[in-house]
Amino acid sequence: xxxxxxxxxxxxxxxxxxFLFTCWKLNLAGAMEFRLSFLMTAGMMFLNNIIWLLFxxxxxxxxxxxxxxxxxxxxxxxxxxxxxxxxxxxxxxxxSRIAYLTAHGELDVYMTQPKPVLLNxxxxxxSLTAIGDFLFGLAIYVYVGDHSLGGxxxxxxxxxxxxxxxxxxxxAAGSLAFFIGNAEGxxxxxxxxxxxxxTYPTDIFKGLGRMMLFTILPAGFISYMPIGLLRxxxxxxxxxxxxxxxxxxxxxxxxxxxxxxxxxxxxxxxMRS
Amino acid sequence: MNALETRGLKxxxxxxxxxxxxxxxxxxxxxxxxxxxxxxxxxxxxxxxGETVAFLGPNGAGKSTTIKMLTGxxxxxxxxxxxxxxxxxxxxxxxxxxxxxxxxxxxxxxYHLPPSDTFELMSRIYELDRTDYKRxxxxxxxxxxxxxxxxxxxxRLSLGERMRCEIACSFLHRPSLLFLDEPxxxxxxxxxxxxxxxxxxLNREEGTTVFLTSHDAGDIERLCRRAVVIHHGxxxxxxxxxxxxxxxxxxxxxxxxxxxxxxxxxSGGGNVMQSTxxxxxxxxxxxxxxxxxxxxxGSSLPFGTERLPSEPxxxxxxxxxxxxxxxxxxxELMSRLSIADVTVEDPPMEEVIKTxxxxxxxxxxxxxxxxx
Numbered sequence: 001x002x003x004x005x006x007x008x009x010x011x012x013x014x015x016x017x018x019f020l021f022t023c024w025k026l027n028l029a030g031a032m033e034f035r036l037s038f039l040m041t042a043g044m045m046f047l048n049n050i051i052w053l054l055f056x057x058x059x060x061x062x063x064x065x066x067x068x069x070x071x072x073x074x075x076x077x078x079x080x081x082x083x084x085x086x087x088x089x090x091x092x093x094x095x096s097r098i099a100y101l102t103a104h105g106e107l108d109v110y111m112t113q114p115k116p117v118l119l120n121x122x123x124x125x126x127s128l129t130a131i132g133d134f135l136f137g138l139a140i141y142v143y144v145g146d147h148s149l150g151g152x153x154x155x156x157x158x159x160x161x162x163x164x165x166x167x168x169x170x171x172a173a174g175s176l177a178f179f180i181g182n183a184e185g186x187x188x189x190x191x192x193x194x195x196x197x198x199t200y201p202t203d204i205f206k207g208l209g210r211m212m213l214f215t216i217l218p219a220g221f222i223s224y225m226p227i228g229l230l231r232x233x234x235x236x237x238x239x240x241x242x243x244x245x246x247x248x249x250x251x252x253x254x255x256x257x258x259x260x261x262x263x264x265x266x267x268x269x270x271m272r273s
Numbered sequence: 274m275n276a277l278e279t280r281g282l283k284x285x286x287x288x289x290x291x292x293x294x295x296x297x298x299x300x301x302x303x304x305x306x307x308x309x310x311x312x313x314x315x316x317x318x319x320x321x322x323g324e325t326v327a328f329l330g331p332n333g334a335g336k337s338t339t340i341k342m343l344t345g346x347x348x349x350x351x352x353x354x355x356x357x358x359x360x361x362x363x364x365x366x367x368x369x370x371x372x373x374x375x376x377x378x379x380x381x382x383x384y385h386l387p388p389s390d391t392f393e394l395m396s397r398i399y400e401l402d403r404t405d406y407k408r409x410x411x412x413x414x415x416x417x418x419x420x421x422x423x424x425x426x427x428x429r430l431s432l433g434e435r436m437r438c439e440i441a442c443s444f445l446h447r448p449s450l451l452f453l454d455e456p457x458x459x460x461x462x463x464x465x466x467x468x469x470x471x472x473x474x475l476n477r478e479e480g481t482t483v484f485l486t487s488h489d490a491g492d493i494e495r496l497c498r499r500a501v502v503i504h505h506g507x508x509x510x511x512x513x514x515x516x517x518x519x520x521x522x523x524x525x526x527x528x529x530x531x532x533x534x535x536x537x538x539x540s541g542g543g544n545v546m547q548s549t550x551x552x553x554x555x556x557x558x559x560x561x562x563x564x565x566x567x568x569x570x571g572s573s574l575p576f577g578t579e580r581l582p583s584e585p586x587x588x589x590x591x592x593x594x595x596x597x598x599x600x601x602x603x604x605e606l607m608s609r610l611s612i613a614d615v616t617v618e619d620p621p622m623e624e625v626i627k628t629x630x631x632x633x634x635x636x637x638x639x640x641x642x643x644x645x
Binding site: 014015018019022023026029030033034106107108109111112113114115116117120261262263264 | 286341344345346347348362365366367368369370372374376379380381383384385386390393394397398399400426
């Protein structure tokens with residue numbers, strides 16, 4: 001029996017997109033299986049973020065401005081960081097677990113399915129806390145954001161880029177697992193460092209620290225959004241940010257797909273001898 | 274056309290070596306020692322469309338590694354393979370539309386959701402036509418009798434129920450080639466039988482090629498016509514399951530239950546034997562009696578048989594078919610014992626493999642011992 005070769009089935013619109021929607025629908029359905037846990041987890045994250053803002057509120061009641069930043073900027077900074085992290089972790093919740101999945105050989109099932117393997121892995125999990133993060137981002141925007149159409153579009157763009165920075169930076173860090181085996185620790189540290197620096201105003205860092213934030217730990221592109229995008233479109237910053245995002249995406253994909261060739265379906269094999 | 278073809282398929286893993294102890298750990302930190310571990314060392318295999326092949330071997334023989342290379346999960350270190358005309362690790366996605374996989378340990382089902390939701394996701398993953406999908410799904414639900422727990426979250430299903438859903442799920446897209454890794458592990462006899470029937474039916478009706486690893490002799494005997502045994506990463510035997518059994522497995526297991534309180538018939542020797550079997554309250558005691566010569570004194574075992582450990586009241590014999598026949602053994606025993614029940618079975622497939630390896634080892638030892 002001859003098997004006909006069909007290199008592409010439905011393509012993106014009628015093949016991949018319905019698959020993604022079903023994935024997200026089921027993720028949400030799975031999350032809602034445990035109603036109380038769902039509400040509590042998402043709610044606690046929301047509260048957690050609010051508490052940080054309260055600290056900043058106390059700080060700004062003593063010093064009205066930090067390097068030109070006001071309380072509203074800090075709040076929007078948190079909105080962009082938590083909101084971006086939130087949507088990425090809701091729709092592509094496995095991005096922070098690549099190192100774990102790789103080291104434990106859990107990519108097998110995704111690789112036997114005829115869907116783009118990275119997309120399939122990423123979309124197969126939805127983080128519950130992330131829903132709280134995302135809603136927090138939206139709430140802060142409603143509270144202090146610029147509600148004009150331009151303001152809304154700029155905020156949405158900031159969310160989009162922030163989420164992609166999170167996703168591809170963490171993916172790149174996690175893909176180290178293909179090369180160095182157990183990369184869970186280093187990937188988590190990189191991710192945590194990145195996350196932390198996205199919640200402090202960029203302008204309090206000078207010199208080497210600042211340079212680092214726009215190169216190896218590119219959290220600066222997120223944390224400068226309130227100034228470079230939300231206050232008003234800054235051409236120079238936005239083009240650099242877009243270029244940096246493209247470069248980061250390319251690096252992450254390169255690391256992941258090169259690494260996948262070395263995937264050994266779990267290090268169990270190595271552990272045995 | 275061949276469903277599957279490999280030539281010199283090899284996979285070597287690079288493994289770090291470290292002597293025990295902390296000092297060695299420190300040394301290994303600065304100058305790690307690596308060695309190559311050959312998991313699969315040159316497999317040449319051709320499977321025709323529609324064949325049912327059992328892939329056997331002990332743990333670590335390279336079964337899973339081979340299946341992972343054939344499904345495109347692993348890149349081989351050397352060699353070629355074509356599965357349904359595709360090179361698995363290069364055309365993984367295209368190949369995936371045509372194959373089904375059931376990995377005993379790695380579930381495709383969503384843990385917190387009912388199987389019906391996973392079916393829905395699978396229909397999207399394989400881009401099935403909606404009406405065709407629904408027809409196929411309903412058909413599988415009926416065949417696998419999944420109706421009662423279709424809407425129960427997978428975490429609440431028993432292992433047997435889960436495995437049935439798992440296998441039904443892999444049939445959904447009508448694969449031309451099905452890889453099964455331990456499909457019936459942990460299932461009860463009835464469900465096992467049903468699953469075997471279903472897989473066999475699929476093979477018959479849809480011409481699905483079946484490639485299966487299992488430790489269950491039943492799976493292999495009932496499902497497969499061809500057996501490929503691998504050991505240390507290479508193929509050791511490749512032939513019909515029947516031949517494997519005939520050549521390697523010359524033994525049948527005869528289990529006899531002695532009638533309690535029945536009038537003893539036959540010679541005095543039989544009486545002694547029967548009372549020994551009935552009185553024995555455990556393997557140890559029974560074998561001790563045998564060892565003491567209580568049984569042998571009056572009645573030796575029939576020629577060409579060997580006693581296997583069994584419960585009291587049961588006589589279990591391994592019959593060497595090259596030395597005698599089951600019929601001869603039975604008629605001899607019937608003349609000496611009062612028998613309530615008899616079963617004649619094949620020893621489990623594990624035994625076959627064990628015998629095979631032992632033979633191989635003996636041969637290689639003999640080869641080393643006699644230099645040319």
